[in-house]
Amino acid sequence: MTTPESVGRAAHEVRKLLNLVVRQPERLPELSLPDLDLTLRAARRARLLGHLGYRLRDQGSTNQLPQVALDQLHGGMAMADARARLASWELDRIAWAMSSGRQVPLVVMKGCAYLFLRLPNAPGRLFADVDLMVAENDLHYVEEVLEDMGWESAELTPYDDNYYRRWTHELPPLTHVEREVEIDLHHNILPRTARLKPSGERILAQSHRLPDSRYAVPCDEDIVLHAMVHLMFDSDLADKLRDLVDIADLLDHFAGADAAFWDRLVLRASELDLRRPAYYSLRYASRLLDTDYPERIAGEIRRWAPPWIVVRIMDRLVPRALYPQHPDLPSRATELARLLLYVRSHWLRMPPWLLAYHLSVKFLRKNLRLA
Amino acid sequence: MTANSTGAARVGDLSEQHFGQRLHDGIGVQIGPFAARIVVRSERIVESLYRLYRDYALLPDDTVFSFHVRLDERRGVPGLRAPRVRFSVDGRAPHEDMPAEQALAVLEWGINLVIALRSHAFLMLHSAIAEFRGHAMLLPAAPGAGKTTLCAGLSLSGWRLFSDEFGLMRPGTPDMLPVPRPLALKNESISVIRGFSANANLGPEIPGTRKGTVAHLRPPGDSILRSEDAAPVRWLVFPEWRPDTPCALIELPKQEGFMHLATNAFNYELLGESGYNAVATLIGTASCHRFVYSDLNEAVALLTDFANDDT
Numbered sequence: 001m002t003t004p005e006s007v008g009r010a011a012h013e014v015r016k017l018l019n020l021v022v023r024q025p026e027r028l029p030e031l032s033l034p035d036l037d038l039t040l041r042a043a044r045r046a047r048l049l050g051h052l053g054y055r056l057r058d059q060g061s062t063n064q065l066p067q068v069a070l071d072q073l074h075g076g077m078a079m080a081d082a083r084a085r086l087a088s089w090e091l092d093r094i095a096w097a098m099s100s101g102r103q104v105p106l107v108v109m110k111g112c113a114y115l116f117l118r119l120p121n122a123p124g125r126l127f128a129d130v131d132l133m134v135a136e137n138d139l140h141y142v143e144e145v146l147e148d149m150g151w152e153s154a155e156l157t158p159y160d161d162n163y164y165r166r167w168t169h170e171l172p173p174l175t176h177v178e179r180e181v182e183i184d185l186h187h188n189i190l191p192r193t194a195r196l197k198p199s200g201e202r203i204l205a206q207s208h209r210l211p212d213s214r215y216a217v218p219c220d221e222d223i224v225l226h227a228m229v230h231l232m233f234d235s236d237l238a239d240k241l242r243d244l245v246d247i248a249d250l251l252d253h254f255a256g257a258d259a260a261f262w263d264r265l266v267l268r269a270s271e272l273d274l275r276r277p278a279y280y281s282l283r284y285a286s287r288l289l290d291t292d293y294p295e296r297i298a299g300e301i302r303r304w305a306p307p308w309i310v311v312r313i314m315d316r317l318v319p320r321a322l323y324p325q326h327p328d329l330p331s332r333a334t335e336l337a338r339l340l341l342y343v344r345s346h347w348l349r350m351p352p353w354l355l356a357y358h359l360s361v362k363f364l365r366k367n368l369r370l371a
Numbered sequence: 372m373t374a375n376s377t378g379a380a381r382v383g384d385l386s387e388q389h390f391g392q393r394l395h396d397g398i399g400v401q402i403g404p405f406a407a408r409i410v411v412r413s414e415r416i417v418e419s420l421y422r423l424y425r426d427y428a429l430l431p432d433d434t435v436f437s438f439h440v441r442l443d444e445r446r447g448v449p450g451l452r453a454p455r456v457r458f459s460v461d462g463r464a465p466h467e468d469m470p471a472e473q474a475l476a477v478l479e480w481g482i483n484l485v486i487a488l489r490s491h492a493f494l495m496l497h498s499a500i501a502e503f504r505g506h507a508m509l510l511p512a513a514p515g516a517g518k519t520t521l522c523a524g525l526s527l528s529g530w531r532l533f534s535d536e537f538g539l540m541r542p543g544t545p546d547m548l549p550v551p552r553p554l555a556l557k558n559e560s561i562s563v564i565r566g567f568s569a570n571a572n573l574g575p576e577i578p579g580t581r582k583g584t585v586a587h588l589r590p591p592g593d594s595i596l597r598s599e600d601a602a603p604v605r606w607l608v609f610p611e612w613r614p615d616t617p618c619a620l621i622e623l624p625k626q627e628g629f630m631h632l633a634t635n636a637f638n639y640e641l642l643g644e645s646g647y648n649a650v651a652t653l654i655g656t657a658s659c660h661r662f663v664y665s666d667l668n669e670a671v672a673l674l675t676d677f678a679n680d681d682t
Contacts, residue, residue: 327462
């Protein structure tokens, strides 16, 4: 029988299992068969199957798993590899299309940057789309070149197209006629209308060209801050545990190589007006995934916190939203938490008058088939 | 889970009533290399499933499953809304609800869909496959080319059924893996198979599906009992059903066979290099043929004679 208690226990069980295997993937083979089954189902929903597969393979502990479990991990790895291959090919084609004409800087962001820099979170990571950043002045030029070379802008209603161009930090997604990968062309990491105002120019200024490549990558701090702002400011957090794992892996990697990374990160978060998302990211990475940051920056980060009541509410909502639901026993409370965080993400993305206008257009279109 | 000796308990060892109860609560069955957990909350298909799944080995609850699928029937409102069924996997519905009369077909297609979308540890060719004297014959074709009918005919004539849909192999190994499933016969094929063999055990005819009328043929018991026995491919035969045409088996250049095979796969491109290597190995060892047929009796006789002479 489904009772509130059994739903609560199920949610707790999913979190406990995912926490264990994300932090210590080598312990996956120790799980009982039903726990292993539930872990794999939850990891699939959280898009972490390929990630776990690669971690386990690196540690050489895959041969202790039942064949059916191994097959699922291998499937997740193959899927992630395939998406990364598609993204790499798309980047290759974009580089080709942009090889003549003006040599505008092209900065790869997110998954593409992880891939090019061979960061530890790249293997097994499921790609969504290709994220590129260019200077705002170059945006139009890059769009024109790509459209000349066979990419097409998503077919949108005039309202949506205008919405993208006027209010956001990116163009409507571009897709090549022969392929399916979507390219998001950005000039910043947050919409123009967002409460926080990071400077796209500063991010570009600190980016550096990769050797033997048409592309540049952001500096290490900006790679991490972009992941942080994307998760904690610009999303509803639903099933986004993978994004927090990215952040934890990146911090571990950069700070592990150079402890002064922490100080640079703190400084950069202030420069780019990203203190609040950095605060939340560090809070939940340390609470949920055991990320350690040094005492000397803890005091500074505490000053970035919102009023304590907001922190208390976020502490209730965020873990609920991040972890996938138990596939057989979903919880209504979690759905509500996700709805609230969805509203929050819109609230942060635009001022109230624009939000009201935007939502009413969406509402009218959905219900009256207008606009 | 690989432990699945012939002594394992099977669906047919349960009473129909007990089976129905287990379906309601969730039942584990081994389908080739896949461990399936199936929940069915629709009384109307229990009897058919009991018949079609008679020979499948049962799995205990504490198993790592390849997938958890579920079929729920939602009651209708007389005069307003017809009853519908919802197929879901891990709590999510991959497509809209379907008319409840199609429940069996929806479940069977749903399981195929989940296998096709997830099983990237395997190379999945879009192919029927049957075994003769330890050698597998791949029959790859697009839907509508008659591969299910041909495969049903072979499996009712002494060949061992591997699958009417999935040519499954682990990249890096040469053997095909059986995934015996009920065969979904469509439209005219249903009466063709009824006429072909008195041993054909068919589920109910389901009219009005997106593929017309469908009836499921129970896989021969032997093919399920031996579903762990893999076999290497000896023959690649691309079938084409063409009305009023005499049966003919024509040798095909290997490079053409390669292209046909690679373009008739669920995940050849997704697997990249390992998919290429697997198909290359397969083409290297098997002979390639094009096969045109119209009459099933003739077709089965010709392929059986051919296989007989070639082993």
